[in-house]
């Protein structure tokens with residue numbers, strides 16, 4: 327129903343737009359501290375042995391600990407490393423941690439506590455942003471599995487590439503709001519299908535397949551964003 331136009335190269339260009347993941351642990355203004363790659367062994371305030379997976383020391387002062395660079399985003403948000411996440415649980419965990427670690431709560435505490443709470447809080451924020459969307463979650467999981475998708479990586483599936491080019495051409499050719507509202511769900515279905523295939527591949531620990539699916543997801547997400555932008559512009563114009 328949508329005519330293909332002539333912008334065949336668009337898909338390749340669109341897929342190259344970077345998805346910001348943020349560096350894994352260089353999330354705050356104090357990157358150097360995170361780079362040491364050593365886990366703190368004892369509490370900076372009371373010197374007790376600490377839980378490497380915790381945010382606080384168990385001592386009576388409820389001391390906030392520095393970031394442990396060995397923890398990944400899943401561990402930080404207290405969930406299993408899986409592509410299929412319970413987003414309600416993720417959100418609950420995020421809110422709870424943000425309340426506990428909010429720098430305002432440490433404004434009367436020593437400078438060290440203020441710095442650590444700001445670091446932890448920003449790390450929790452980055453973890454949540456990354457794990458919330460299937461695309462950034464997938465990219466992050468590939469990164470953890472040493473299969474990072476570098477900027478500019480394109481799909482190697484020629485049939486898929488032709489399909490996505492046609493979709494981009496179709497979107498370019500659309501002129502009415504009505505056609506746009508029909509086009510969007512088509513793309514969203516493709517996103518869902520791609521996400522499902524990626525989930526199955528991650529589940530089977532087949533990172534090669536997961537990587538291809540995440541690459542394809544990147545194209546569809548870009549296409550969806552373009553369609554939404556176009557719809558918004560049409561809304562404003564009408």
Ligand SMILES: [Zn+2]
Nearest residue numbers: 369372383385
């Ligand atoms: Zn302590």
